[in-house]
Amino acid sequence: MAIFYALHVLSVIGLIVLGANTFLVALVYLKHRHDNALDPPQVTDWPAVLVQLPIYNEQHVVERLIDAVAALDYPRDRLTVQLLDDSTDGTVTIAAAAVDRARQRGLNIKHVRRPKRTGYKAGALQHGLELNTAPFVAIFDADFIPEPDFLKRTIPAFLADDRLGIVQARWTHLNEEENLLTRSLSLAFNQHYLIEQTAQHRGGMISNFTGSAGVMRRAAIDDSGGWSARTLSEDLDLSYRMHLRGWGFLYLPDVTVPAEFPELMMSLKRQQERWAIGTTQCLLRLGPEMVSAPQVTFAQKLLALLRMGVYFVHPLLAVYALTALPLVWSGELGSTIWPILFGAATLGLPFQIVMAELQLGRSRWKRLTLLVPYVLMGFGLLVNNCLAVAQAFSKREQEFKRTPKFSAGRGWVASSYVLTMDITTLLELVLGVILVLTGVVAITRAPTTAPSLLVMGAGLLYVAGYSIVQTLAAAKMDSEGQTLLGLAD
Structure with a gap:
């Protein structure tokens, strides 16, 4: 179990680094927000x-x-x-x-x-x-x-x-x-x-x-x-x-x-897949040149690397969750500080969101209730974005799969561009159930870890459930006589 624990800790450290970047960006914004x-x-x-x-x-x-x-x-x-x-x-x-x-x-x-x-x-x-x-x-x-x-x-x-x-x-x-x-x-x-x-x-x-x-x-x-x-x-x-x-x-x-x-x-998953592949490819191809560029300051290099490495957050989350499974079920994790540090590292983006909504006007305070589905969506993209980051390391050419547009207000159900659920939806369901069950067990065996596992599991189930509901809506329209042609590439 020592190897699982070591990987668990390393994943938290990686998440803390990425999380610190979001807090740094927030501080830079506060300093320069009134610059003209x-x-x-x-x-x-x-x-x-x-x-x-x-x-x-x-x-x-x-x-x-x-x-x-x-x-x-x-x-x-x-x-x-x-x-x-x-x-x-x-x-x-x-x-x-x-x-x-x-x-x-x-x-x-x-x-x-x-x-x-x-x-x-x-x-x-x-x-x-x-x-x-x-x-x-x-x-x-x-x-x-x-x-x-x-x-x-x-x-x-x-x-x-x-x-x-x-x-x-x-x-x-x-x-x-x-x-x-x-x-x-x-x-x-x-x-x-x-x-x-x-x-x-x-x-x-x-x-x-x-x-x-x-x-x-x-x-x-x-x-x-x-x-x-x-x-x-x-x-x-x-x-x-x-x-x-x-x-x-x-x-x-x-x-x-x-x-x-x-x-x-x-x-959204297709869009995220393309962005995750492309951004990671930029890190692999431009990272060395950025690091060696004498005209780029150390701070610029560091923040550029973190920007290009932003999608590694999901592989780190996957390592955190998957290593927690054997540690929780074996009872060897217990109450540790690492999940607390993990939670703190994830607060940077919500902090920026609050600032953005405030800038748009106090009437948008009520929109902050959307932080719940936002957080679930972020964790729920774990499977999709992990697979995308892995694809970025492939030497074969990656296809540019554009995001379907439906013209706002006209509806999407009967469009031939509708994307329906795929194998990633099944993976999200399976992993989501496993994480929720493990989170329930962790309430007594590893109480500080339980909240993160429950939220991650709920996020995966949320994304999978959303995909299933929309797929069923499209299938219902198809059964009523409107053919879904799919998205031709």
Whole structure:
């Protein structure tokens, strides 16, 4: 049992390190929360801008996206839009019609199709760059709806700083109130975009473009090697390479762009899988270069490594839980301080969430009750994200599996993009039951460990149960005559 106990302790130490990072970010935010960005210059001669819209099978939202971009308030002779369409379904026809309507409104928009989906999103973006020479590039994913003044609020910053490589806006969400899942996710995204991103930028940490709702300097992209499909987090990869080349980053939390949360638990799991694989791949590929870079400070290196290693939290949780099983059942764990330290390490994110909700207004205090499903969701993604981190170590190419979008408010049940439960749901059920039963036993044998096992087990059952309920709802619709086609890749 000594080996189990040693691994148990080591997992807690790892969780404490990751948890300490969340507290550090919170402190940096508190220190810099009132810092103001410099006023951008007044612009009379607007530069050329390329707007790239990478899409893949987005028939529910592509028209809305094109309509929003067509409404951008920017000189038409300085604006080019590329719809980078790798779709294989009815999206192609819908998009073509929407592009024609936008052209009739005077928008210079190109419907760009490729024979193969080489390089996935990164490949599409790089292909688009080869067709245009505009000095600035704005990027929006399919579910985003930029405000008409987006470009006029972001482009001036580049004209004030020749070494500015990225301007990132804050994501908000159209379907925040759609269901319990989206309400819980709102806590996580508000925490990330109001607290973490602000702290990273204003505190001098290495910040990153988050894949959409941002503008990049073309010269910075080219100087840093361009878009690469070597990871599934092409945005994080390029952002860090740009920093290593000396390009700056600006975060504008007051410039917001609404998008959509995943409304299905299986959609969230797919999104988390892609992010976990991609972020871990960045750690493996960029970590050594980051550590050896002389121009990067020690603090920046440490926080960047922790940022790229964030998804190791779930393997550490798995080690904690799986080593606790034999220790509890054998009666050798007893009451120790390690579970208490484990609990303390998990409080950093809830602390940031409270700060984010306070910043959004006191009326949102009642939303803090969503911390319960948020915590359950976080623990419940253990199986999904552990498997994803393991995939990141594989040398084979990982497929970019996009997150289905359903157009907020229209419902998802009858969509052909619905994702239904898979083998991970069964694993979540089995492990969840085992952890709950062990947690009950631990109440008398290892009382300090019992709460963590019960919460982790409940989280796994919550995620599995949510997936099952939504799968049954989709199956019911299918049985009533509407065929689910599945998601074609």
